[in-house]
Amino acid sequence: MIVHPKIKNNICLNAHPKGLELLVKKEIEYVQKQGKIAGPKNVLVIGASTGYGLASRIVAAFGSDANTIGVASGRPPTAVRTGNVGYYTMRAFDNAAREKGLIAESLTGDAFSHEIKDRVVSILKKNNMVLDCVVYSLAASSRRDPDTGELFRGSIKPIGRSFTSKSLDAGKEVIKEVHFEPATKEDIAGAVKVMGGEDWELWMNRLSDEKLLTPNVLTVAYSYIGPPVTAAVYREGTLGMAKKHLEATGDKLHEKLSAKGGRAFVAVNKALVTRSSAVIPVVPLYISALFKVMKEKNIHEGCIEQMFRLFHEKLYKGEAVPVDELRRIRMDDWELREDVQKEIDKIWNIIDETNYRTIADFRGYEDDFLQFHGFGFSGIDYSEDVDIT
Ligand code: NAD
Numbered sequence: 320m321i322v323h324p325k326i327k328n329n330i331c332l333n334a335h336p337k338g339l340e341l342l343v344k345k346e347i348e349y350v351q352k353q354g355k356i357a358g359p360k361n362v363l364v365i366g367a368s369t370g371y372g373l374a375s376r377i378v379a380a381f382g383s384d385a386n387t388i389g390v391a392s393g394r395p396p397t398a399v400r401t402g403n404v405g406y407y408t409m410r411a412f413d414n415a416a417r418e419k420g421l422i423a424e425s426l427t428g429d430a431f432s433h434e435i436k437d438r439v440v441s442i443l444k445k446n447n448m449v450l451d452c453v454v455y456s457l458a459a460s461s462r463r464d465p466d467t468g469e470l471f472r473g474s475i476k477p478i479g480r481s482f483t484s485k486s487l488d489a490g491k492e493v494i495k496e497v498h499f500e501p502a503t504k505e506d507i508a509g510a511v512k513v514m515g516g517e518d519w520e521l522w523m524n525r526l527s528d529e530k531l532l533t534p535n536v537l538t539v540a541y542s543y544i545g546p547p548v549t550a551a552v553y554r555e556g557t558l559g560m561a562k563k564h565l566e567a568t569g570d571k572l573h574e575k576l577s578a579k580g581g582r583a584f585v586a587v588n589k590a591l592v593t594r595s596s597a598v599i600p601v602v603p604l605y606i607s608a609l610f611k612v613m614k615e616k617n618i619h620e621g622c623i624e625q626m627f628r629l630f631h632e633k634l635y636k637g638e639a640v641p642v643d644e645l646r647r648i649r650m651d652d653w654e655l656r657e658d659v660q661k662e663i664d665k666i667w668n669i670i671d672e673t674n675y676r677t678i679a680d681f682r683g684y685e686d687d688f689l690q691f692h693g694f695g696f697s698g699i700d701y702s703e704d705v706d707i708t
Pocket residue numbers: 365366367368369370371372390391392393405428429430431456457458459460541542543587588589590591592593594595596
């Protein structure tokens with residue numbers, strides 16, 4: 320099949336197998352060039368197929384020779400449609416890790432369900448793996464409660480006020496005003512249920528009950544704070560409430576695990592183009608401005624650079640993990656630097672349809688978005704037939 324990107328409402332509906340193989344290969348090569356980390360040996364990554372979760376898994380396997388189990392949503396190809404991104408990235412990862420002699424098992428399914436937790440437990444037992452690291456990197460829009468069957472939807476809304484902002488419609492290449500009505504109580508509860516810490520805690524409790532965690536296990540989940548321009552719709556909005564719940568869950572888990580020498584952290588990562596962030600209004604425009612400023616200052620990082628720095632400099636440096644006053648690891652330290660945010664403010668005040676391609680790094684945004692789906696790599700001839708199975 321000849322596969323070109325099919326994009327609708329900032330969502331790419333298909334994926335290119337060869338491009339995704341190359342994406343995984345490039346991330347692996349980046350890690351191999353950096354050298355070794357005295358890191359974990361048996362790792363579970365929940366949300367392992369793209370973005371920060373995929374990068375974490377690659378850092379664990381290729382930076383620290385870890386056996387890894389990955390969980391993500393996956394959709395295999397059909398006769399007329401490619402598989403989803405995770406179908407190809409996880410296969411490429413498993414092949415590369417197994418070639419190195421590591422255990423690599425990727426499971427697709429609903430991470431919120433009891434069924435997938437059962438499958439992970441049985442695969443860990445089959446492989447005699449006791450986990451010394453669990454990475455929780457899920458970004459979901461809805462969640463079915465595994466006990467009641469009730470479906471909760473996450474929403475992206477401000478709390479206590481309405482909000483209007485500039486936003487980029489990357490597909491149509493227009494900058495328009497977006498307006499958000501304040502969240503209802505149900506919206507807030509839904510967001511917390513989907514993106515808060517409840518499921519992370521369920522995973523850790525289940526693994527602990529099954530005696531599948533080492534006493535010194537380390538678990539980490541990912542959060543975001545961001546700048547004032549996205550605050551109303553992110554940090555002070557429904558998603559921010561969910562992230563605060565996730566951060567509080569980190570403290571709760573830490574208290575429990577530290578009795579035996581274990582640790583739980585939340586790392587606040589940098590804003591990056593991933594499948595999830597592309598659908599958050601305002602964020603793609605902010606990311607375009609952020610990339611421009613960080614690249615000019617030579618401090619830009621992608622998912623793999625962020626995750627390598629997290630594991631190498633923060634989690635496994637052999638020293639106390641550096642945290643802020645709320646016990647969070649700040650990987651957004653460079654993004655939120657005063658000089659960076661000042662430059663972004665200048666761009667934000669004047670950005671419009673006539674200048675967004677020059678005063679912001681929209682090209683960088685587009686390139687990353689396409690590459691996360693396997694498109695836009697210069698080494699691949701996209702007019703060629705590709706095997707999508
Ligand atoms: P992503 O969309 O690239 O990855 C999300 C992962 O979750 C994928 O592997 C996907 O398959 C999996 N997933 C989603 N729903 C699932 C389900 N029901 N069952 C199984 N797997 C499921 O997202 P990302 O941007 O890498 O986000 C990962 C985490 O990092 C999130 O908590 C996000 O809030 C956080 N974060 C992201 C950014 C950013 O700018 N992208 C910044 C800071 C923090």
